Amino acid sequence: MYVYDEYDQRIIEDRVKQYRDQTRRYLAGELSEEEFRPLRLQNGLYVQRYAPMLRVCVPYGLMSSRQLRKMAHIARQYDKGYAHISTRQNVQFNWPALEEVPDILAELAEVQMHAIQTSGNCIRNVTTDQFAGVAPDEVIDPRPWCEIVRQWATFHPEFAYLPRKFKIAINGAQSDRAAIEVHDIGLEPVQNAAGELGFRVLVGGGLGRTPIVGAFINEYLPWQHLLTYLEAILRVYNRYGRRDNKYKARIKILVKALTPAVFAEKVNAEWAHLKDGPSTLTVDEVHRVADHFVDPAYQALQDQSALLAEQQAEHPGFARWMARNVNGHKKPGYAAVTLSLKATGYAPGDITDKQLDAVAELADRFSFGEVRSSHEQNLILADVEQTQLLALWNELRELGFATPNIGLLTDIICCPGGDFCSLANAKSIPVAEAIQRRFDDLDYLFDLGDIDLNISGCMNACGHHHVGHIGILGVDKKGEEFYQVSLGGSASRDASLGQILGPSFAQDDMPDVISKIINVFVEQRHADERFIDTFRRIGMAPFKERVYAANH
Template identity: 75%
Template structure:
């Protein structure tokens, strides 16, 4: 894990002191609401429907057990005893008191954490695959590259006031678990025919009210030029991005207006001034950052298929959990475990202070003192010995982390919605919960198989509903909350955006609607098809007919 040097620590400490003074001046009436707004946003502080919300940066999702314990302490002392994992792998507090935020930031700084650039029109948290460094299909560990991007983009004066917020994701694997096609910039590590490492660059993806998939603007940029090329992209955006209209300010609108080819030309032109300049990466710099991401001290183990098969036979619940919530590891004898934060009755992605302490403890005992937040709002222990899996499972069952639903229908991605967010048109948490309750039968969930269900409470699409195999969007109809359903979205490789099924539905009918959609799939599928495959083969019509048949 990246560790601060004295420069990093000094920057973060000075930022805390600066914000403490700004907060004091605001309460003393020396700063107006409007003057304080950009200052608090630069420190991740929003004012929501009921209370402030503080978004804490968790670079590419990595957390040490020390940091987890500090988050537990902060959640206990300054909040209502729970935190929330976001789809950008950050942590949110939903009830901090404004006057205590400087103290929270000071506590965070003591464990090398902060809330810098978690909001506002700047480069946000760079995200990647939650199995970075341990995945079997990995070409290169993306974490050093995420860290290089983070260091380059933090406090970069040129990118502090972009036309709109900006999100970058990096993928280093054969499969795309980082959803790079729906980011402002998506980077994919590739090797040239000569075996040189570089990046395929995609620009202009994003969800929100006009969802778009990113376009490839460069098939191969050699690694030394990565940052200067990113700088060229951001300069073009800064210069030509729409500042007159908030809804048309994202880079995707600019890429569409200029066409991907036209945009790529402008970037190439701009890059000529930057290429081989001061932001060119050197071997030394890449080595300096990479040394923080070396493999932990793995034991020389072998895989344990016989033992696991025996345990599976003895504990059917363990077998079922293992099939969904563990992922193959590149190191023999180890496995990556996903702790599900999707237990029915608990809002998606919420984690209590007691659970945060427990995760810290599990990380210390089972996974080299590290954990990772995931884009799907769960938490991963990346380095668990196969022989200790049963013991771990027995423990996490007691803690509420063992729901064997990773990748299944009840593993819902969901924004906080109208219960917390001032922007939302509709609540999303109760809808997620009602659907989870309807599909509480695990045998049935397993039979349905891989399915991404994503819910957003408004057009801003924080719940990524456009790329759910089934997407649900809360809409406001004359003060009533209704829900629009889309089908066929996909966030992995060959991403696709869902198509709206038809008129929206009332909240209390949503479990029935989802049930009918699933029924059509179960009736129509072939043996090896997942939901998305069946949908792509038969199209929307059969689903439409079933859902709207009794609706009239």
Template identity: 85%
Template sequence: MYVYDQYDQHIIEDRVRQFRDQTRRYLAGELSGEEFRPLRLQNGLYIQRYAPMLRVAVPYGLLSSRQLRKLAEIARNYDKGYAHISTRQNVQFNWPELEDVPDILAELATVQMHAIQTSGNCIRNTTTDQFAGVARDELIDPRPWCEIIRQWSTFHPEFAFLPRKFKIAVNGAVSDRAAIEVHDIGLEAVQNAAGELGFRVSVGGGLGRTPIVGSFINEFLPWKHLLTYLDAILRVYNRYGRRDNKFKARIKILVKALTPEVFAERVEAEWAHLKDGPATLTEAEVERVSRFFIDPAYKALEDQDAALAALDAEHPGFARWRSRNVVAHKKPGYAAVTLSLKPTGVAPGDITDKQLDAVAELADRYCFGEVRNSHEQNIILADVEQSQLFTLWNELRELGLAVPNVGLLTDMICCPGGDFCSLANAKSIPIAESIQRRFDDLDYLFDIGELDLNISGCMNACGHHHVGHIGILGVDKKGAEFYQVSLGGSAGRNASLGQILGPSFAQDAMPDVIEKIIAVYVERRSEDEQFLDTFRRIGLDPFKERVYAANH
């Protein structure tokens, strides 16, 4: 993973000192709330419903065990003993005291972490595949490219005050596990007929009030032009994006208004001034960054298929866990393991200080001292020897991190909702828990199969409800909390937005509603069909008829 040099460290420490003085001045009444607001947002600090929320940057989701231990320490000393993994692979603290935030940022700086550009109208954390560098279907490791984008975008003077927040995702594999088509910019690694590396560029994707799947405006951008082309896109957005209405300020609105074709023409015209300029990437620069992402000291191992099959037969719980939470690795004898942060009764994505410390210990013993956060709000140990999987499983069971539900209905994405967020129309966490409790039968969950259920407490869509196979949106109806359901969304390749099922439902009806939707799928599916396949084949009406027929 990337390691700070002396300049990086100096910049971060300077920012901490600067924000410490800004906070002091605000608490002393020398800065108004309006004056302090852009300063705190530049340092990842929100004022939520009951307390500040601090969002800590985790570039492309990669963390060292040392950083995990520091996050655990902060959770213990400055919060309520837990942290939250966000859908941008970042870490959030929901209960810090405002006067403690400069101390927290100083602690983070000691382990090469910060909260810069995790909020505000700037380029946010660049995200990627949680299995980057180890996936068998990978064309390239996207992490060096994410790091190049991070270094380009951090403190970029032109793009510090964009019309609205801006999100970039990079995918280097055959499967799109980075959801690039619902990002402001999505980058997919491709090769041309000559075998040269480039990027397919999508622009104008995003969720929120106006969900839009992005448009591909460049089918092959040579890698050396990556930053100059990104510069051109951001310049066009900065120039033509709306600033009079924050609900119409995202780049997706501009791309739709101009049409993707016209937007692409304006990018090309702007790029003509930048192409082959100083920001053109060189092989030496890419090599410099790539050196931080070389393979760890893998052993020469053989796949342990027969031994693992024997353990599966003897321990059904292990077999279940291995089938859901363990994926194939590019190196023989290794596997990537997902630690589910979705046990029933715990807010999805939450992890305690004790668990953070324990995961750091596991990372050191099993995984070369590194972990990854996923945008599905789980944690990954990416380099586990297959011969150690059974021992690891037993340790994870003791920690409450071995729930075998990854990719299943109860492995849901869920924003903090009305329990924390001042923007939310409704609570999200109680809905998640009520559905988890209704579907607590693992046999039934496994029978249902792959299913993404995403929950957002408001139209800002932090829970990505638009691209859930089943999406749930909290809405306000005359001061009461209700929930709108959509079906058929997908964040992967050829992304799609869900279709609204119909009128919204009261909170206590939601487990029944989901149960009826699942019942239609189970009755109507054909062999080997997953939920999304069945929905696309039979359409919305059969689900609608079942759900609303019982309510009249």
């Protein structure tokens, strides 16, 4: 993973000192709330419903065990003993005291972490595939490119006050596990006829109040010009993006208004002034960054399929976990393991200080001291020897991380909702728990197969409900909390936005509503067809008829 040099470290430490003085002046009454607000947002601090919330940046979802232990310490010392994994692969603390945030930032700096640009109208954390660098279907390792973009975007003076927040995702594999089509900018590798590396460039995707699947405006951008082309996109957005209405300020609105073709023309016109300029990438620069992402000290191992088959036959629970929580690896004899943060009875994505310490210990023993976070709000040990999987599973069971539900209906993506967020129209966490309790039969869940269920407490869509196979949105109806359901969304390749099922439902009705939807799927599916495929084949009508039949 990327390691700070002395200049990186000095910049972060100076930023902490700067923010400490800004906080002091605010508490002393020398800065007004209006003056302090952009300063705290630039350092990742929101004011939520009951307390501030600090969002810590986890570049492309990669953390060391040392950093994880620091998260555990901060949760104990400054919060209520837990942290939350966000859909942007970051870590959030929901209860820090405003006056103690400079101390938290100082502690983060000790382990090369910060909260810069995790909020505000700037370029946010660059995200990617949680299996980057180990996925068998990988074309290139996207992490060096994420780091190149991160270094370019951090503190970029021209893009510190964009019309709205800005999100970039980079995919490096044949499958799209980075959801690039619903980002402001999405990038994926391609090769030209000569076999030279370039990127397909997508713009104008996003969720929120106006969900849009983005459009590819460049089918082959030579890698040398990545930053200059991104700069051209940002300049066009900065110049033409709306600032009079925050609900229409995202780049997706501009791209739709201009059309992707016209937007691309404007980008190319701007790029003409930037191409081959100082930001042009060189082989030496790419190698400088890529050298931080070399393979760990893998052993020359043999595939252990026979041993694993014996162990699974002996331990049915282990077999279930292997089927859902263990992924293939580019190196023989290794596997990538997802730790489920979706056990019933716990808020999706939450993890306690003791669990954080335990995961750090597991990372040191089983996975070269590194941990990944995913936009599905789980954690990953990416480099586990196959011979160690059974031992790891036994330890994960004790810690509460072995729920074999990755990709299943109860692996719910869920924002904090009205329990914490001042923007939310409704609670999210109780709905997630009620659905998890309704579908607590693992055999049934396995029979249902892959189903993405996403919950957002408001139209800001932090729970990505628009791209859930089943999406749930909290809405306000005359001061009461209700829930709107959508079907057919997908964040994978050829992404799609969910269609609204119909009128919203009361919170207590939600488990029954989801049950009726699932029953239609079970009745209508072909063989082992996935939910999303069944929906695309039969359409909305059968689901609508079943769900609303008893209500009339």
